[in-house]
Amino acid sequence: MGRSCLADRLEHYVRLTDREQQALARLEENERPVRRGAMVRRERDNSTELFVLRSGWLFSSILLDDGSRQIVRLHLPGDVIGLSAAAFGESPEAVVALTDARVHPFDRGLLRDLFEDHPRLAAIVLMLAKLDYVAVVDRLASIGRTPARARVASLILETAGRLRITKPDLGRGFDLPLTQEEIGDATGLTAVHVNRMMRTLVEDGVIARSGSRVEILDEQRLARIAKHVDRYSRLDTGWLPAAR
Numbered sequence: 340m341g342r343s344c345l346a347d348r349l350e351h352y353v354r355l356t357d358r359e360q361q362a363l364a365r366l367e368e369n370e371r372p373v374r375r376g377a378m379v380r381r382e383r384d385n386s387t388e389l390f391v392l393r394s395g396w397l398f399s400s401i402l403l404d405d406g407s408r409q410i411v412r413l414h415l416p417g418d419v420i421g422l423s424a425a426a427f428g429e430s431p432e433a434v435v436a437l438t439d440a441r442v443h444p445f446d447r448g449l450l451r452d453l454f455e456d457h458p459r460l461a462a463i464v465l466m467l468a469k470l471d472y473v474a475v476v477d478r479l480a481s482i483g484r485t486p487a488r489a490r491v492a493s494l495i496l497e498t499a500g501r502l503r504i505t506k507p508d509l510g511r512g513f514d515l516p517l518t519q520e521e522i523g524d525a526t527g528l529t530a531v532h533v534n535r536m537m538r539t540l541v542e543d544g545v546i547a548r549s550g551s552r553v554e555i556l557d558e559q560r561l562a563r564i565a566k567h568v569d570r571y572s573r574l575d576t577g578w579l580p581a582a583r
Contacts, residue, residue, distance in 0.1 A: 343367055344505070345391050348417030349463055351504045352574050356582045362457050366450075367391050367443035379434040379442065380421070386430065387447045389421035395440025396516055399432040400524065410525040411475060413437070413498065417505050422468055425450065438516050459582045466574055474570055482527040485566060490526040491536040492565035495546065495553060500571045512554035540564075 343363040346355055355363075370393065373379055379397060380386065397414040411432060414420050424430040425447040454461035474497065481490050495515070503509050519530040519537075526533070540546045545561050547554040555561060 343391075344393050344417045345419065347505050348467075349460075352466075353459075353463065353576050353579065359457055359460055359582055362453055362460065366445045366453070367393070369444055371442050371444055373397075373436040373440045373442055375436050375439050377436045379436060380424070380430050382430060382433040384424070384430045385428060386421075386424055387428075388444050389419060389425060389447055389450065390434075391443040391445070392416050392418045392420060393441040393443055396437040397434055397440055397442075398437050398521075398525075399434050401432050408524050409527075410521065411478075412471065413501075413525070415498075415501050415505075419464065419467070421447075422464075437521070457583055458580045462579050463576075466576075470570060470574065477568065477570065478525075481565075487526070487528050487532050488536045488539060489565050490528065491522065491533060492540065492545075492561050493567050494522065494526055495555065496558070496561055496565055496567045496569075497571075499555060500569055504571055511556070511558070512552060514551050515553045516551050 343360060343366075345366065346360050346363045349355060349363070373395070379390070382402060392414050394416055397420065398410050399412040399414065399420075400408050400410045402408055414434070420434060420442070421430070423432070450464075454464075477493075477497075481493050485493070498515060499509070499513060502513055517525070519533040522528070522533045523530050528536070537546075537548065540561075541548055545555075545557050545564065547556055561567075
């Protein structure tokens, strides 16, 4: 197995010691392939298992009473999935493979051991969990208070920013493997409305599209449209405990 993908994500914020990297690698000793569309975890599943995403994309979603679906979180390589299940003993949301993917499953007991032996890593995981929380709050505010065009623009910018954490040479273009219906489930829009908003962004010269590939042509203007705040490029790590 290669280098820990979780370590790659964390090292965007702090320089990890060899011991810390080895501890993170232990979370990724087992690997499981997942096919597109497969259910990684069902809503309300009882499980002590968490995952590190090695490759591909997953999403977390909640099924509403009327049968509609709300995608609450996209998961990208380097993400830890299932922290909420570790807290409650059951999963508050379903986790589904958006593309073919590879995950590293591990029991939450390994997370306990990691926290006991490496308090700095525990603090960083806490920071990332709060970052995810703030991102969900941002999405909630976007869905509730911004026009459709801003919601789609925000999703594009947030995704690009997250991908750049582990791919700093990403540039302006990336694959966005979501259907228009899936984008709608993430932004509170219909597929028809998503298509219309994407088309206006292309016509205005802000983005370009070819199949699933999106290229950001004018990032500053796209950020103004989205009223976007970059949450991912930096975190305040000055308070973290020393590495052991």
